[in-house]
Amino acid sequence: MTVAVRFPDAEAVVASALAAVAAVPVRTVIPAPRPTSFVRLLRTGGVARTTVTDAPILTVEAWAQRPSQAAALAATTRAQLHALAGTVAGGVTIGRVTDVSGPQNLPDPVSDQARYTFAVEIYLRGTRFTPGS
Amino acid sequence: MPVGNGNTDAARIWTTADVYAGPYVTAAPTNLTTALNTLGYSLVGLMSQDDGIKQTFSADESDKFAYGSILVRRTSIKDKVQFGFTAWEDSDIVYKLAHPGSSSTTTGGVTTRKIKARNIGLAIRSLVLELSDGSVAKRVWIPKAQVLLNGDQPLKDNEIAGYPLTVDALAYTSGGETFFYQELTNDTSATAGS
Numbered sequence: 001m002t003v004a005v006r007f008p009d010a011e012a013v014v015a016s017a018l019a020a021v022a023a024v025p026v027r028t029v030i031p032a033p034r035p036t037s038f039v040r041l042l043r044t045g046g047v048a049r050t051t052v053t054d055a056p057i058l059t060v061e062a063w064a065q066r067p068s069q070a071a072a073l074a075a076t077t078r079a080q081l082h083a084l085a086g087t088v089a090g091g092v093t094i095g096r097v098t099d100v101s102g103p104q105n106l107p108d109p110v111s112d113q114a115r116y117t118f119a120v121e122i123y124l125r126g127t128r129f130t131p132g133s
Numbered sequence: 134m135p136v137g138n139g140n141t142d143a144a145r146i147w148t149t150a151d152v153y154a155g156p157y158v159t160a161a162p163t164n165l166t167t168a169l170n171t172l173g174y175s176l177v178g179l180m181s182q183d184d185g186i187k188q189t190f191s192a193d194e195s196d197k198f199a200y201g202s203i204l205v206r207r208t209s210i211k212d213k214v215q216f217g218f219t220a221w222e223d224s225d226i227v228y229k230l231a232h233p234g235s236s237s238t239t240t241g242g243v244t245t246r247k248i249k250a251r252n253i254g255l256a257i258r259s260l261v262l263e264l265s266d267g268s269v270a271k272r273v274w275i276p277k278a279q280v281l282l283n284g285d286q287p288l289k290d291n292e293i294a295g296y297p298l299t300v301d302a303l304a305y306t307s308g309g310e311t312f313f314y315q316e317l318t319n320d321t322s323a324t325a326g327s
């Protein structure tokens with residue numbers, strides 16, 4: 001027997017869960033006007049790991065005024081993301097969270113604003129999908 | 134194959150897991166909410182995520198063939214259930230699980246441990262495995278668990294010096310029934326007769 005599973009919008013689920021604990025705005029697009037400090041999440045890959053589990057790779061950008069502040073924001077956000085493992089956010093069960101790429105000092109090439117980035121893989125449980133629904 | 138009617142909600146992936154240990158025999162949890170330390174259990178602590186908790190069923194099995202290579206029966210004796218996990222904390226509770234009968238004393242902030250040959254009789258404990266998958270929870274009570282350190286402990290600079298522990302679920306008799314372990318779960322998929 002096979003079944004179809006619909007996986008959740010990883011950016012929306014994780015951004016919402018992260019926003020509940022973060023001290024800065026969490027967005028999936030760069031806000032306008034741009035805050036001095038914020039976190040941006042982008043799905044940059046990942047595949048289903050089991051029939052019911054998607055494993056999106058999320059690239060995380062921590063923006064701040066100075067590199068040291070961006071580094072601190074990235075470290076805090078990384079810890080907050082790892083702490084989501086085993087929780088339920090918006091009805092979606094979040095499984096293991098693993099590092100894919102550690103923090104990098106990667107200033108925005110356009111504005112030169114300080115920015116650290118890193119990537120994590122997050123297991124998200126899907127729900128049964130009925131064709132035509 | 135066409136899309137079927139399987140229930141993906143009933144497929145379990147245990148996203149969190151903890152092991153609790155108590156002396157033999159510590160009472161069974163009767164629900165999924167009462168804190169296990171109030172029953173006399175102690176949290177074993179961090180475990181290797183990659184190793185997880187491995188459950189193994191084994192038995193001595195033998196095929197019985199009639200002349201003509203006709204398989205008539207398969208016998209199975211000596212059923213055995215084992216659990217395995219790697220404890221990552223070098224705590225006193227893990228030490229005592231890993232080295233039953235060894236001594237440990239602390240004076241002035243300095244702990245002295247003398248590792249002796251294992252006293253297998255002291256390796257028998259009661260354990261509870263606490264698992265969750267979103268809102269679905271399960272508690273596995275192993276009333277008579279023989280815990281043995283079994284494997285390699287890496288002492289190096291790029292690995293955690295974990296304690297690989299093997300748990301044999303020994304037969305336990307209660308209420309007229311002999312069993313290896315007992316589960317409690319709020320998983321509606323597990324409803325008896327469903």
